[in-house]
Each structure stands twice: as structure tokens, then as C-alpha cells.
Amino acid sequence: MAHYDLIVLGTGGIGSAALFHAASRGLKCLGLDRFPPAHDRGSSHGESRLIRLSYFEHPDYVPLLRRSYELWDALDPALLTRSGIFYAGPTDSEIIRGVLASAREHGLGVDIVDPADFPHYAVPEGHTALFEADAGWLPVETCILTHLARAADAGAEHRWGESVTAWQEVGDSVQVSTDAGDYSADALVICGGAWSGELMAGLGLPLTVTRKHLHWFQCEDDRYQSGFFIELPHGQFYGFPAGDGRLKLAEHSSGEPICDPLNASRDQDPEDDARIEDFVARHLPGVSSTRLEHGSCFYTMTPDSDFIVDRYPGSERVTFAAGLSGHGFKLAPALGELLVDLATGSDTPFDTRFISLERFAA
Numbered sequence: 001m002a003h004y005d006l007i008v009l010g011t012g013g014i015g016s017a018a019l020f021h022a023a024s025r026g027l028k029c030l031g032l033d034r035f036p037p038a039h040d041r042g043s044s045h046g047e048s049r050l051i052r053l054s055y056f057e058h059p060d061y062v063p064l065l066r067r068s069y070e071l072w073d074a075l076d077p078a079l080l081t082r083s084g085i086f087y088a089g090p091t092d093s094e095i096i097r098g099v100l101a102s103a104r105e106h107g108l109g110v111d112i113v114d115p116a117d118f119p120h121y122a123v124p125e126g127h128t129a130l131f132e133a134d135a136g137w138l139p140v141e142t143c144i145l146t147h148l149a150r151a152a153d154a155g156a157e158h159r160w161g162e163s164v165t166a167w168q169e170v171g172d173s174v175q176v177s178t179d180a181g182d183y184s185a186d187a188l189v190i191c192g193g194a195w196s197g198e199l200m201a202g203l204g205l206p207l208t209v210t211r212k213h214l215h216w217f218q219c220e221d222d223r224y225q226s227g228f229f230i231e232l233p234h235g236q237f238y239g240f241p242a243g244d245g246r247l248k249l250a251e252h253s254s255g256e257p258i259c260d261p262l263n264a265s266r267d268q269d270p271e272d273d274a275r276i277e278d279f280v281a282r283h284l285p286g287v288s289s290t291r292l293e294h295g296s297c298f299y300t301m302t303p304d305s306d307f308i309v310d311r312y313p314g315s316e317r318v319t320f321a322a323g324l325s326g327h328g329f330k331l332a333p334a335l336g337e338l339l340v341d342l343a344t345g346s347d348t349p350f351d352t353r354f355i356s357l358e359r360f361a362a
């Protein structure tokens with residue numbers, strides 16, 4: 001049986017970064033995935049992902065975000081487009097309160113702006129608007145391919161098209177079985193995305209997988225140059241320029257819970273279509289009502305919408321990232337680095353209690 005220093009199970013958004021960081025430290029690594037690189041069956045596809053620093057979800061992400069900005073730029077400075085992001089919502093909304101709290105706590109550059117200066121967003125009367133110039137977007141598939149290519153350059157091996165059927169600790173190693181063979185390693189990093197629950201069934205992780213929709217619309221001109229995140233009484237919507245005069249749009253709130261991500265429908269959903277069309281008609285005056293394209297993707301949610309990145313309880317050899325809750329991609333390099341630190345017993349400079357498994361222990 002081939003033996004490695006470290007195996008990464010799942011080489012999607014987070015696993016590709018973990019594999020790169022492990023291989024860069026000189027570890028003999030293997031990446032395993034059921035699907036080929038940058039596939040469209042999990043949570044890391046659809047052209048692009050927003051990256052933001054003044055994090056409304058939780059200010060404790062900011063040090064990890066700063067590290068991610070550094071690591072994306074070090075990986076390839078062409079990956080991160082700093083287009084800025086426009087936020088709008090009621091003053092006491094999750095987004096406005098959260099962005100301002102993060103900015104205050106970490107001294108970040110966020111401007112309170114007049115919505116009238118951004119007429120391409122029709123923001124309801126009385127809403128607060130903010131602009132964060134350091135935000136932008138990442139080309140999701142290219143980022144994964146770059147991490148995997150750099151991991152291979154550093155000596156990592158990959159097996160794609162192999163489904164992991166079981167893993168277990170045996171003595172002082174971890175054995176991983178796929179439908180094609182068995183491997184062993186000193187350490188295992190599990191980055192299973194929507195399949196995390198079944199890959200760690202013994203833990204009973206509090207995860208809900210929901211199917212989400214992505215939509216591409218045609219713009220009338222080039223007025224949409226930055227990203228946006230808008231909170232309305234009935235939902236949170238976001239989007240960003242997608243090249244060739246297109247705008248990519250999605251609803252961050254809502255989502256249809258599913259049980260079997262391998263066999264979930266990939267069709268459009270009339271209810272989601274109607275909500276997005278209504279958002280376009282009311283709030284994006286420069287976007288045509290013609291939808292160009294649709295895609296679907298999975299959020300894997302925890303009860304508090306924060307990630308779980310931790311050691312497997314009772315194990316010194318197994319670490320995992322799960323429940324990335326629809327906002328994890330931007331943090332992939334810092335999480336990949338953190339997972340390798342945890343897996344190799346190295347110190348991490350980050351306070352990760354807010355993304356520990358322990359917080360759900362009660």
C-alpha cells in the first residue's frame with residue numbers, strides 16, 4: 001500500500017489549497033477526488049467568488065482574510081481583481097451592522113456613501129450604503145487549477161475519479177480506501193464539501209446542504225464595475241461583473257435543503273427565478289430582463305453559518321474543514337495553510353475558537 005506523509009480527501013476549493021500548502025512544505029502528499037479538477041458538481045464552480053475584508057459574518061475572520069489576500073497575491077497576482085463592493089441595507093441589517101463592526105474593530109477602509117452616487121442600484125429610501133474599495137472577486141476554477149498545478153510542481157500526487165469509500169486510523173497511520181485502491185498516510189485532511197457529513201458520519205456534524213442558484217444577466221452598458229451585496233426585507237442578494245457585459249447574480253439567503261448532493265436536480269427553480277427577476281426589475285435599472293445562463297451549486301450550512309475547521313475529536317492525525325456556509329472560497333488559502341498547521345502539529349497565529357467544533361458541543 002502506498003504511504004504518504006499527508007492525504008487530502010477532496011481537492012475542491014479548500015482541499016486544493018491544503019494540498020498546495022502541504023506539498024510546499026516538502027511533505028509527500030496525495031490528493032484524492034471523485035471528480036476531475038475544477039468540476040461543477042460541488043460548491044466551487046460558476047466562474048467567480050466575491051472576496052471582502054470588512055466581514056459582516058464575524059469580525060474574527062478578518063485576520064484569516066488578511067492572510068488570504070496575501071496568499072492569493074503570492075500564488076498569482078492576476079487572480080484577485082480588486083473591483084470594490086457596494087453594500088446597502090437598513091441601518092440595523094446584518095450586512096450594514098456587520099460590515100461597520102468589522103471595519104471598526106480592525107481599522108478597515110469602508111466608506112459610508114450616498115446611494116444617489118450609485119444610481120445603477122435602486123436602493124430603497126432610507127437604506128444605508130457603504131463602499132469597500134479593497135473587495136473584489138476571484139476566478140474560482142482558475143484558482144483551484146492554480147493551487148493544484150503548484151501542488152503538483154511541488155511533488156504532490158493526485159488521483160481523480162476515485163471515490164473514497166472509507167477511512168480509519170490504524171496504529172500510527174490513517175488508511176484511506178477508494179473504489180480503486182487503498183492508501184495510508186501519517187495524516188489525513190478531509191475537505192469534503194457537501195459530502196462532509198457522510199465522510200465523518202460518526203461525528204453527527206450539524207450540517208444542512210442546500211441547493212443554490214446562480215444567474216447571469218446581460219447589462220445594458222458597462223455601468224456595473226464593482227460587486228454588490230444588498231439586504232432587503234425579504235432576502236440578501238449579491239452580484240458582480242462577469243465580463244462581456246454580463247452580471248452574475250444570486251440570492252445568499254434562502255435555499256432548498258437536499259439529502260443527496262450526488263443526485264440533486266441541477267434544473268432552474270421557478271420560485272428562485274421569480275425572486276431574482278423581481279430583484280433585477282426593482283433594484284438593477286441597468287440590467288436587461290433576459291437571463292443568459294443558470295447554474296446550481298451547494299451551500300453546506302452550520303447552525304451559526306460559521307465554518308468548522310478543526311482536528312477530528314480524539315485524533316491527532318485527522319483534521320477537517322466543513323460547513324463553509326456559502327462564504328468559504330475567499331478564505332481557501334488561509335484555511336489550507338491552517339489545516340496543514342493543525343495536521344502537522346505546527347503553531348497557528350490565528351484564534352480559531354469561533355470556527356471550532358467545540359462550540360457545538362453543548
Ligand SMILES: Cc1cc2nc3c(=O)[nH]c(=O)nc-3n(C[C@H](O)[C@H](O)[C@H](O)COP(=O)(O)OP(=O)(O)OC[C@H]3O[C@@H](n4cnc5c(N)ncnc54)[C@H](O)[C@@H]3O)c2cc1C
Nearest residue numbers: 010012013014034042043044050164193297324328329330
Ligand atoms: C452559489 C454559490 C456562491 C458562492 N459565493 C461565494 C462567494 O462569493 N465568496 C466566497 O468566498 N464563497 C462563496 N461560496 C462558498 C464557497 O464557494 C464554498 O464555501 C467553497 O468553495 C467550498 O469548498 P469545499 O472545498 O468545502 O467544497 P468543494 O469545492 O465542493 O470540494 C469538496 C470536494 O470533495 C470531493 N469529495 C467529496 N466526497 C468525496 C468522496 N467520497 N471521494 C472523493 N472525493 C470526494 C468532491 O468531489 C469535491 O471536489 C459560494 C458557494 C456557492 C454554492
